[in-house]
Amino acid sequence: MREKYPLLQIIDQEGKWLDESNEEGLLEEKVKQFYYHMLRIRTYDQKGVALQRQGRIGTYVPFAGQEAAQVGSALALGNEDWMFPTYRDHGASLTFGADLDRMLLHWNGRIEGCLPSREKKIMPASIPIATHLPHATGAAMAEGYKGTRNAAIAYFGDGATSEGDFHEGINIASVFKAPVVFFNQNNGYAISLPVEKQMNSETIAQKAEAYGIPGVRVDGMDVFAVYFAVSEALERSRSGKGPTLIEAVTMRFGAHTTADDPSKYRDQAEVNRIRDQVDPLLRLEKHMKHRGIWEMAWRDSIETAIQDELEAAIKRMETYEQPAVSDMFDHVFAEPTWTIEKQKQRILSTGGSS
Amino acid sequence: MALSKVANKQAVQVGVKELTMIQAINDGLKTMLEEDPKTLLLGEDIGKNGGVFRATDGLQDVFGEKRVIDTPLSEAGFVGTAVGMALNGLKPVVEIQFLGFVYPAFEQIATHVTRMRTRTLGYYSMPMVIRAPYGAGVRSPEIHSDSVEALFVHLPGIKVVCPSTPYDAKGLLLASIADPDPVLFLEPMRLYRGKRQEVPAHDYRIELGKGEIVQQGEDVTIFAWGAMMPIAMEAAELMKEQGISCEVIDLRTLYPLDKAIIADSVQKTGRVVIIHEGHETGGVGSEIVSVIMETSFLYLRAPIEKVTGFDVPVPLFALEHTYLPTTERVSQAIQKVYSF
Numbered sequence: 299m300r301e302k303y304p305l306l307q308i309i310d311q312e313g314k315w316l317d318e319s320n321e322e323g324l325l326e327e328k329v330k331q332f333y334y335h336m337l338r339i340r341t342y343d344q345k346g347v348a349l350q351r352q353g354r355i356g357t358y359v360p361f362a363g364q365e366a367a368q369v370g371s372a373l374a375l376g377n378e379d380w381m382f383p384t385y386r387d388h389g390a391s392l393t394f395g396a397d398l399d400r401m402l403l404h405w406n407g408r409i410e411g412c413l414p415s416r417e418k419k420i421m422p423a424s425i426p427i428a429t430h431l432p433h434a435t436g437a438a439m440a441e442g443y444k445g446t447r448n449a450a451i452a453y454f455g456d457g458a459t460s461e462g463d464f465h466e467g468i469n470i471a472s473v474f475k476a477p478v479v480f481f482n483q484n485n486g487y488a489i490s491l492p493v494e495k496q497m498n499s500e501t502i503a504q505k506a507e508a509y510g511i512p513g514v515r516v517d518g519m520d521v522f523a524v525y526f527a528v529s530e531a532l533e534r535s536r537s538g539k540g541p542t543l544i545e546a547v548t549m550r551f552g553a554h555t556t557a558d559d560p561s562k563y564r565d566q567a568e569v570n571r572i573r574d575q576v577d578p579l580l581r582l583e584k585h586m587k588h589r590g591i592w593e594m595a596w597r598d599s600i601e602t603a604i605q606d607e608l609e610a611a612i613k614r615m616e617t618y619e620q621p622a623v624s625d626m627f628d629h630v631f632a633e634p635t636w637t638i639e640k641q642k643q644r645i646l647s648t649g650g651s652s
Numbered sequence: 653m654a655l656s657k658v659a660n661k662q663a664v665q666v667g668v669k670e671l672t673m674i675q676a677i678n679d680g681l682k683t684m685l686e687e688d689p690k691t692l693l694l695g696e697d698i699g700k701n702g703g704v705f706r707a708t709d710g711l712q713d714v715f716g717e718k719r720v721i722d723t724p725l726s727e728a729g730f731v732g733t734a735v736g737m738a739l740n741g742l743k744p745v746v747e748i749q750f751l752g753f754v755y756p757a758f759e760q761i762a763t764h765v766t767r768m769r770t771r772t773l774g775y776y777s778m779p780m781v782i783r784a785p786y787g788a789g790v791r792s793p794e795i796h797s798d799s800v801e802a803l804f805v806h807l808p809g810i811k812v813v814c815p816s817t818p819y820d821a822k823g824l825l826l827a828s829i830a831d832p833d834p835v836l837f838l839e840p841m842r843l844y845r846g847k848r849q850e851v852p853a854h855d856y857r858i859e860l861g862k863g864e865i866v867q868q869g870e871d872v873t874i875f876a877w878g879a880m881m882p883i884a885m886e887a888a889e890l891m892k893e894q895g896i897s898c899e900v901i902d903l904r905t906l907y908p909l910d911k912a913i914i915a916d917s918v919q920k921t922g923r924v925v926i927i928h929e930g931h932e933t934g935g936v937g938s939e940i941v942s943v944i945m946e947t948s949f950l951y952l953r954a955p956i957e958k959v960t961g962f963d964v965p966v967p968l969f970a971l972e973h974t975y976l977p978t979t980e981r982v983s984q985a986i987q988k989v990y991s992f
Contacts, residue, residue: 356791356793356969357791357792357793385793404968406970407791407968407969407970407971407972408968408970409967409968409970409971411968425793425794425795425796426753426755426756426795427725429756457724457725458725460724460725460726460729461725461726461727461728461729461756462726462728462729462756463756488696488724488725489696489697489701489704490697490699490700490701490722491696491697491722491724491725495722495724496724496725497724557704558704562700562701562702563700563701621970621971623971623974625967625971626962626964626967626971626974626975627962627964630963630964630965635963637932637933637963638962638963638964641932641962641963641964642962645962645974645981648980648981648984
């Protein structure tokens with residue numbers, strides 16, 4: 299099955315072209331855009347881990363290693379497309395246009411962090427596993443009913459493929475030819491369980507066969523390959539040909555969350571040892587050097603800008619007004635029920651403050 | 653009270669260890685795996701990783717991958733698998749990583765786990781335990797903090813157990829595993845690594861369906877369980893300073909409720925405060941009120957007070973402490989029923 303679903307690559311680990319025919323679509327400006335977004339979410343991710351360690355935010359979910367998969371897929375989307383991310387896809391959300399301040403508030407335990415951007419249709423991170431795949435199918439079908447060419451993308455990990463909702467979401471989408479891309483990031487582990495124990499199939503891409511849809515296996519550390527695979531799948535869906543299942547083979551460099559200790563279940567020293575060889579940012583940097591479009595001054599300038607942007611956002615997060623107790627009660631129903639109204643008044647009258 | 657019980661048993665036991673609740677659960681699982689070759693554990697990340705809370709830490713090393721099974725990420729799948737195992741003579745103990753992750757398995761529980769005995773007129777039973785950490789107060793993400801014990805109390809065919817101390821955790825867990833019927837075993841995350849307590853190394857069991865009077869009192873009865881027990885005790889302590897004597901009862905089993913312990917205490921004090929962190933409407937507190945009305949209506953000296961979570965999804969952690977019952981809210985409720 300691996301032969302049938304080869305790993306699509308455009309550049310190799312040294313950043314050299316494997317398929318130069320794509321060069322036309324990857325002009326300097328676009329390549330720099332990829333690098334900028336990958337560096338931005340890498341920096342954000344490092345800050346996230348540090349903030350959690352300092353007790354300034356709650357449990358954080360790192361994605362280092364998956365920057366190419368998240369940036370490549372997010373930048374392939376059209377402005378009107380839908381994004382259904384998981385808790386590990388905040389890098390994709392940020393790249394697509396989610397508000398950085400809100401993203402940070404979410405990690406600080408604030409419900410305001412779930413508010414979608416007004417400009418983009420980015421759903422709040424799905425915490426249950428695979429349950430948002432049918433949602434993406436439904437949103438995509440609704441676009442079809444409205445006669446648009448808009449599509450939806452659903453992100454999920456390798457573990458999600460074991461859940462019933464994975465099957466149900468893809469099956470319905472395939473029956474109704476819904477314009478949706480099922481974007482799997484196979485990072486090798488679902489918390490502690492390696493993918494070999496998650497499933498008996500050699501690839502995730504091959505599962506597409508059961509639904510009669512294309513399955514694509516792509517190098518998730520190659521931002522170009524991800525970008526083109528998702529672009530092609532989106533184009534296919536926009537022309538009425540239905541969903542695609544994409545498996546982006548990637549790697550989670552760190553823990554499942556900041557509450558997890560990966561050394562319990564894998565050789566973390568080995569991961570750290572090979573990290574530099576497979577790092578998607580370094581691969582892109584090498585590529586840019588080969589092409590002669592790498593400028594250290596440019597790199598320094600975007601890094602400074604990203605640092606400034608993040609520091610300012612963290613400051614705003616930490617000085618954000620305290621949550622109102624009424625927030626908890628006011629959004630459960632359009633009109634509060636008498637029970638909720640009574641409970642709210644009770645806590646407010648007894649001086650219940652956060 | 654629990655401590656004194658340990659003391660009584662010391663004469664016969666081979667050893668006592670100072671354990672946290674999570675260690676006591678680990679010890680209970682180990683005891684059962686040693687004693688009964690039919691017992692096995694299954695769930696996500698419970699093997700090599702030893703569980704995200706370390707409840708199963710080290711057990712796969714001792715008992716192997718066939719008895720401590722790391723399953724794929726599939727709650728309906730592994731609860732359903734456990735149904736088949738139980739049908740076929742095994743005694744599975746399933747770990748749901750957080751109670752809020754039980755929803756995909758709810759169909760298996762509601763349509764098969766709880767009904768197999770009825771459906772087969774007793775030919776097949778479901779001797780399984782479903783363990784699930786629950787509750788807010790540990791800064792978990794959304795869904796991880798749910799306290800929906802009432803959903804299961806309402807389902808006919810499953811017992812619902814919730815310890816609040818290390819000693820009870822092991823004793824109730826062993827009784828749950830030994831029970832011929834399915835048990836949902838709720839573990840209060842907030843108390844996993846709280847205090848340590850002497851826990852016997854041997855097999856001992858605490859009867860399901862029995863509450864415990866943790867503190868004797870005359871004026872007001874407080875009913876609580878799980879993570880709300882420390883709140884109940886703190887409030888009772890505060891009331892002592894004000895001359896109000898509280899009887900504190902840890903119900904320990906939520907289905908079936910200990911009707912006798914409820915009635916006896918209410919008939920003594922005549923005043924009641926119920927604490928739970930599950931949502932108020934349709935919560936287990938309402939069922940306790942029903943038991944009181946049925947058994948002790950004429951003994952009541954004040955309307956019953958409930959201090960509960962609200963009818964809102966458990967909020968993200970910036971507001972979870974407002975959602976949770978606090979010692980202050982409980983104290984106010986006690987004063988209200990006392991001065992009625």
